[in-house]
Amino acid sequence: MKLGIFGAGYVGLVTAVCFAEKGHDVIIQDIAKEKIATLQSGGLPIFEESLENMLQQNSKRLHFTHDVSKVISECDVIFICAGTPQDENGKADLSQVEAVTKEISRLSTSDKIIVIKSTVPPGTTEKMEQLANNQKENSLKYSFVHNPEFLRQGKAVYDFLNPSRIVIGTSDKESFNIINDLYQNWNAPIIETDCKSAELLKYAANSFLAMKISYINMISQLSDQLGTNIDDIAAGIGLDPRIGGDFLKAGIGFGGSCFPKDLQAIGNAAAEIEVELPFIKQTSEINKKQGELFFEKIKVFSKGLNNKKIALLGLSFKPFTDDLRSAPSLALADRLISEGAQITAFDPLVRIFPVSGVQVAASLEEAIKDADITVLVTEWPEFKKLLRIENIENMSKPVIFDGRNMFSLEEIKNLSNQLTLHYESIGRPPVSNLSVKNQILI
Ligand SMILES: NC(=O)c1ccc[n+]([C@@H]2O[C@H](COP(=O)([O-])OP(=O)(O)OC[C@H]3O[C@@H](n4cnc5c(N)ncnc54)[C@H](O)[C@@H]3O)[C@@H](O)[C@H]2O)c1
CATH class of the missing domain: 3.40.50.720 (NAD(P)-binding Rossmann-like Domain)
Incomplete structure (x- = not known):
């Protein structure tokens, strides 16, 4: 399956490289142009153990782009791995996740499954689903899934490939089945919720x-x-x-x-x-x-x-x-x-x-x-x-x-x-x- 990933940070890059390792084609976009430029020239914008090797081994299946519409038009399953930093009041700043959601809704020409991997407060995934569906001027279906990530920095690649559990949160059974299939080669209990x-x-x-x-x-x-x-x-x-x-x-x-x-x-x-x-x-x-x-x-x-x-x-x-x-x-x-x-x-x-x-x-x-x-x-x-x-x-x-x-x-x-x-x-x-x-x- 061809997967789209927004956000080439610690979580996004590790997610991309590990899905590529499992045989999927992955396209990654990041708002930070210098990160994509570094990746396109074969470099890595972050340090993570064994990431460089795996990136090189799977380079044929990994594509880096500045073009948001390319990710959206070529992928039916899109992961949001943008940051959710703390705002000045200590709340989660959801503007990055929101910006990606709006872009997907604005540019899609086919149904999408949108998987939020970023850590977001309870209720956010449903809100993003509403946002995407309310904004659209078409009859497309945007189905949102929350698939939180538990990797530890420093051991991120190992953790992604050997998780203690995989959590898939969604109200849509069809989307659950697709994301569940995506993880079929992983040896970990799946929590469906x-x-x-x-x-x-x-x-x-x-x-x-x-x-x-x-x-x-x-x-x-x-x-x-x-x-x-x-x-x-x-x-x-x-x-x-x-x-x-x-x-x-x-x-x-x-x-x-x-x-x-x-x-x-x-x-x-x-x-x-x-x-x-x-x-x-x-x-x-x-x-x-x-x-x-x-x-x-x-x-x-x-x-x-x-x-x-x-x-x-x-x-x-x-x-x-x-x-x-x-x-x-x-x-x-x-x-x-x-x-x-x-x-x-x-x-x-x-x-x-x-x-x-x-x-x-x-x-x-x-x-x-x-x-x-x-x-x-x-x-x-x-x-x-x-x-x-x-x-x-x-x-x-x-x-x-x-x-x-x-x-x-x-x-x-x-x-x-x-x-x-x-x-x-x-x-x-x-x-x-x-x-x-x-x-x-x-
Ligand atoms: N780092 C971890 O160990 C870890 C573990 C589990 C979960 N998480 C969660 O995962 C999320 C990402 O964490 P991270 O450490 O990878 O953050 P990060 O800051 O390293 O990466 C986020 C990336 O998203 C990009 N981005 C921001 N807005 C964008 C947009 N509109 N379009 C495309 N890209 C955009 C940023 O430029 C950045 O490269 C956070 O919610 C975090 O809490 C992190």
Whole structure:
């Protein structure tokens, strides 16, 4: 089947490449002309593991165009993968999804199945169906489906091809059957439901995952005060199969393009119909506080940050992606800069960082050279080498603040038998053999 896709971002491109891998012809359009130009010249506008290989292997079945009408005239099934960012009031901004819907309705000359993959508040898919049908000046049928996406950035291609479930929300049985057939080569349970339930299901899933992170972060705040070890506590909780260990790792807090905005969007959608969602509100608040507390720890230790040299390791919101949307590094860098700190940052993928005053180094070694404090923000596996003796010796002061609990306290203690080191993390006691004299130097 020939499929049309609007939106060549993380979800749209992965959807396109994976359907091409399964043998479908796919045409992709994006309003951002430079993205299509990059794709037409064989490049990729985003980084996602194995995307480049799969794109090359399936290049005969993948077509990139600036021409909206080409997608609409050649495809009977069209996916909307446009963005649904947060607006200034915290609500989901649906203008991109709406714009695509209007174009499809305006330019179609045959019936269409329109699949909304973007994350949208309950009721949106039905509204878009009404919009398309009300606007038309013909007798065509526009049937809308909501097929939410659950991929994780960094593992997006794997997740798309190996999902834990596929959700198809629609009120039209014929459309359900067509989309169900599209996924026939996938080995995953299919949840057949109505559009609104599919929409809420996606928000409920994301909120639950975010809530798990905030839950362990809340406990880490207590653990910090009690001097207990949050990693042992999380391991002990997570081994209970009713709870599970995933998303139970304490850290500086979650970021990314989905959790922060989706929590706001569902909270706002619920408030509009006067339903309170206290867990959702608390999840966001705990997350914000977690970042602030980590910053305070650094500030208290350093006794003022003016002119302190900070090495910031990891900028993307999580490893294996170049995505900076709502990354914890942004708020932390802002706070450090506003206190007069000088930041040199390094990330394996991010080369441009939008906080003014932050220098981006070409390597971890360059970032930590002469640093007074080294701060780990994203747990890229290659940052494990930070603990090499030559790297610690390269810093001006042997001080590490680990916002992701990347290192076990045991390995830090072993290292501190060999050299001077001050190490603080989240929800675990500091490890330090800095003498009082050295602390004054900091
Ligand atoms: N990124 C994720 O991990 C993820 C996972 C699941 C669901 N989602 C949801 O999927 C949707 C897309 O997310 P994303 O991360 O791919 O966003 P993105 O910003 O990377 O991509 C969206 C793309 O849509 C394009 N676009 C905007 N208006 C358009 C128009 N009128 N016509 C054609 N293209 C248009 C943009 O230029 C952009 O390239 C969002 O609703 C998001 O919440 C994202």
